[in-house]
Amino acid sequence: MNIDYSQFLNMIPEVTLMAALMIVFITDLFTAKKPGEARNRNWFNPLVCVLMLAHIFINIWPTEASTAFGGMYMTNGSVGVIKTILAFSVLIVFVQSREWLQREDTNFKEGEFYELVLATLLGMNMMVSANHFLLFFLGLEMASVPMACLVAFDKYRHNSAEAGAKFILTATFSSGVMLYGISFLYAATGTLYFDDVMANISATPLCILGMVFFFSGLGFKISLVPFHFWTADTYQGAPTTVTGYLSVTSKGAAAFALCAILMKVFAPIVEYWQIMLMVVIVLSITIGNLFAIHQKDLKRFMAFSSISQAGYIMLAVVGNSAMSVTALSYYVLIYVVANLAVFSIIAAVEENNGGVVNMNAYNGFYKTNPRLAFLLTLALFSLGGIPPFAGMFSKFFVFMAAANGAQVTTAIGATIYAVVFIALVNTVISLYYYLLIVKAMFISDNENPLPTFKSSYSTKMALAICTLGVVAFGVCSIVYNWIHAASVM
Amino acid sequence: MTFLTLFVVIPVVMLLALWLARNDSQVRGVMVVGSTALLALAIYLVLAFVNARETMPAEQYPFLFGTAIPWFEPLNIYYRTGVDGISVVMLLLSSIIVFTGTFASWQQHPMQKEYFLWFTLLSVGVYGFFISVDLFTMFMFYEVALIPMYLLIGVWGTGPKEYSAMKLTLMLMGGSALLIIGILGIYFFNGQFSGQYTMSVVEIAQLHAIPAFIQKIFFPFIFIGFGILGALFPFHTWSPDGHASAPTAVSMLHAGVLMKLGGYGCFRVAMYLLPEAAQQLSWVFLILTTISVVYGALSACVQTDLKYINAYSSVSHCGMVLFALVMMTQTACTGAILQMLSHGLMTALFFAVIGMIYHRAGTRDVRKLGGLMKVMPFLAVGYVIAGLANLGLPGFSGFVAEMNIFVGAFEVNDTFHRACTIIACTSIVITAVYILRVVGKICYQKVADESFFKLTDATWDERVAVGGLILCVAGLGLAPLWAQNIINDAVAPMIHHIMGTGAVAGM
Amino acid sequence: MFDFQIVTTWFDNLLRQTLGLGDFWSILIECVMVGLIILTIYALIAMFMIFFERKVCAWFQCRLGPMRVGPWGVFQVLADVLKMLIKEIFGVDRSDKFLYALAPCLTIVASVGTFSFLPWNKGAQVLDFNVGVFMITAISSIGVLGVILSGWGSNNKYSVVSAMRGAVQMISYEMSLGLCMVIAVVLCGTMQLSGIVEAQTGPWKWLIIQGHIPAIVAFCIFLIAGNAEANRGPFDLAEAESELTAGYHTEYSGMGFGYFYLAEYLNLVVISGLAAAIFLGGWAPLNIGVDGFDAVMNYIPGFVWFIGKTLAVIWVLMWVRWTFPRLRIDHILILEWKYLMPLTLITLVVMTACVSLGLTF
Amino acid sequence: MNFTLLITVVLTALTLVAGAFVVAKLIGPRSYNPVKGEPFECGIPTRGSSWMPMNVGYYLFAILFLMFDIETVLLYPWAVAVKQYVAAGVGPYALVSIGFFLLVLVFGLAYAWRKGALEWK
Amino acid sequence: MIPVEFYLVLSTLLFFIGVFGFVTRRNLVAMLISVELILNSVDLNFAVFNRLLFPGQLEGMFFTLFSIGVAAAETAVALAIIINVYRNYRSDQVNSIENMKF
Structure with a gap:
């Protein structure tokens, strides 16, 4: 029997994460209070954040490429980077979630929140590290099943339960579709190892059908059009913190995994998926943007915005080169800080003003809460791709990565340029609706704007991290260069 | 890293200082100190540039004071700076406008601090654009300069400000979307055909590797992209609305400096890097710019709002810049740059006074x-x-510029260009019509309203702004040669590059 | 040791070679034979069990039990069967007819299905899958469906409550039951029931001896959980005649009720049989390593061993039933989830430790 | 053969049900009145439907069962393999690897216990 | 031996019945059951492909096992959430829980 536990040393990120999860779990189990019990656990959130920070620091420099468990598990520089990015986003979510978790009806399940989030993170780590469809599937499910619990976390608020139901049903449905695709690939190649599948795949109808099913299954997770129906309702209904988490981390991990699989496993049928991907991207970006314009509910608005952002994320993959992975990771990182900043502010406003998420309520927000409004503006500018904020850099690099694949003057090259152009036109549309919020805050008059409130220290800290990221991650090229260096390692 | 970077560093320091400032007087102090420093720096730059040119001729050293610091090295993106004659005068112009703009918005209320924050951010973009010679940094600073306009107009503007601000921002951002495509095309196809991937304007021009048929694909993207900001005919509609709604200093800065980014970009990126395409496609843009020139002037005639009049006049004059550029003769292009300088100063003056x-x-x-x-x-x-x-009265800057432009335009020796030139020339007459009509009406007739008698004349800060601009306008008009020399020095090699590369311009 | 396969092989040869029948016909005839045998044994055992329970019950309660019909009342059960057959079958008007009719079928299928797994003797086993133990768990959980559908389909408040109770109890105890089987599988290294029994032949090889402490604990847990699985007292909450009339089969009359009645007793046999087969060596005789003794023991046929062990277990379970009072629902659940489950898990670990460190006999 | 027998067994069971039912129908008496068709309720007319929501505690246990049972099912393949581990001389590894698995199971149980999911309310 | 096509037809039917049910049914539990049909068709596929096309290995069988396990976990969560929806809305119909609209 070939059993060697030293293989676990190749998966330190998972091991440390598991350790953190266990510590949180046990601590919570023996200190949790029951509903209605007056017990103060102020130290709990900092503890979790410190654990998360430790996890990030242990794994910040990616390990060398290696495999474990007979090649089922694989890690390399770019995988390490995306894991760090995901962990970083989780850290921000934890810091930011504190205010929400102090609320009366959520306080007694504070621990569950951390545990579920860590569990999803563990799943995502496995998903991006997978080198075998089984591990990939398990990671994906581990990421999405606890996510449904998170979405339904505020269970006594109607929308949350409804959102959870929609999420879990679509998540299951999509994994069913995805598995169906995988079964075709299995039939065609007789193996489930990525490397072997790649070696045996060819442009037969069975493989292409499998690829399409697989793609649509994962498209659900990234909420690409036409697989986006659940997004708006789920984002709106879920607790704001969870929406933020869902929109960045889960999407980023799935996008990275899809990128890796398309570029690795489906490399022999690149022409087919490139075309398909381009169609989906154009649809996602355009439809996401067009629907976002009319939204009045900020969370719904951000949902559609995130659909179009998903399109931008995947745009990098069209280029199909090493640059794509770097650009995608970088985009995800920037998207994490910008989007979480937006959601932190939405959450802070919601918590302090009795659940206000309507855009009209933000009229005149700058007059009463100048700092929050200013930070929200920065974050929105970053999302819209305005320099000197980081969003512009990430968008530009994604476009570069896409155009990198169009170097030869062929029909597909021209198509890629056309897709990039459509995406660019869409940045203008997206800028329009981001500016609508800015307009509401700075320009529109309001008889009784939201009162001035003092957000908690944790919110402030989360916002500080996010703003620092928004401002610095672009201009300081060290971030990009770090990702690049790790990716080519 | 040369002192050019100070052009970006000083405004950034100003931003930080503004952020920390507690009250209005501190804000104003910061602005005065900062803009004076920038002005001084610009003047020093002119002097240093003139000195340096004596030892380093433009043919061998197109850009002076250059630096190249690796930034996003894997993507060949460097922080590259450098100036030639054109940038130098543009930097000087920007410094003057920022300086006078500061005084013109002395009384800006409410939220003076935020106003100056965005104002300074805008100037960061402007300065950065003029000092960079790397496609990426150029583009980045270009966008930095655009977005503060939205808030400046939207918050502090007048009239239908929200609509105007949104329209302006979206159209200009649409332009930058076109630009990205162009930049990607230049970068990747230059790299593919020369084997050397680079974003440097100088290197791409030297390599000159992109085949003509690809140039022709990307030229329109870049030319229109910058042309939108330069008020090219069908894409100029943001300009009147934007100018009319903007607060005084913003109009000054926008018409005075920001629109110059368009012309500068057209020349520096579109025509310089894609010369064959410029030659072969120039006729299309010649028609458009001619329309721009005449249409802007005619529209100005029928307006009754002072700002609209001036805005359409700007369309006409900026059209003239692009018009001169696509003529592609040395005289015309020198005229174009002079026109940018002159238009910047006098429009700023105009908007300041109107405000x-x-x-x-x-x-x-x-x-x-x-x-x-x-x-x-x-x-x-x-x-x-x-x-x-x-209207181009001799003795003022406008005359020098327009004379150069039309003399240069007539140098091109074929019927089509001649015809366009003649049509464009009519704008001089039309300009005289609307300017004189307005001047006569508002300055010299009897006082229209009793309440006007209670009004006061300019305060000291406004006198600084207006006086400074008048001085510059007159100075450029009376002694144009120093500027012309600097500009010529840069235009000559560029025109040589553009024209020396293939078929003669023509239909 | 007598191998029952001799009989089956002979019969197969008879059909194929002596009578010269083809594949299809021989298999058909064999299957019909098997079906008939199952039916017969099933019915006989059911009747015997009913009689046995009455007698045991009477004995525990110091009375005589049925005495009138036949000697010692042996024909009492036959009379009961006849009574049940000639009773009118009527249902509830507003019931869910389909589910109402489906429920007894499922119950009987589960009961007959698990019954067919019992290893009566070497080779005398209807079903012998290589995933046998697993399969038994799977089929026995169909029984839960029978309970819950009968209750729900009846549209009677008592039945619904009883069905819910029965279901929650049965699924809860299925955990421990399954885990106990896992413990046995760890020790035997196979899931095939015949393999498990085979592993227990030889001196001191009965599982309960071979696996000493953990196996004894597992055996006890198995009995408790099995008792609850079979819905028998003190776990007969689902029927709980004093509070719920007759529980989930309140609305069934005549044979409808008869099926549930049959299934209950057969489940008892199945549980006891499994306990005997898995832990007490099934048809394996008691060997102690002394040749003479072993030879005598081996001379006793496997049927006898198996039936004897099963009866012993049945007797224990009846003893329990007529001794302990009925539990309350929360006690039942707490017993399973807070005591039996952790205990089973610990036992599993201990058993694994014993096996992997070679601490078994 | 095994599956043929399985089908036989199932058919036998169904035959038993059907046969007994047919016999009972044939020889049993038949009569009807509306009261006979009522669900039994202590002799009074039934009020309302019985198909109504039940105490959520039942579902809680059902879901607990669903999760634990699936985890137990995954134990079977391992259980079969333990002997092979021992035969290969790596018995303790079997213990360690199942230790991880059971740890998760136990954590789940501990969680449910601690959070009061095992209390009957 | 039944040819592989027969199984494929069966699994494809199951799959599309599931998809159809998921799209058309308005009852949350029915939707869940439809999804389970899809997962079952997948399990069938894996088992069949493994047994008939690649008899020398066990990958497909393992995949089936894990997929069953995961499906159960999903069902557990989905059921819990559906019960919660029911407690909030007193209904399990999709139509009645659409608080959120475009």
């Missing part, structure tokens, strides 16, 4: 104003001078 009048009289409607010479002589004189410069 001040509006601030007092409460209206900008030509029909309601009159006899201002009696009420506020200083401002009225300023307005008259601006008007005269605008």
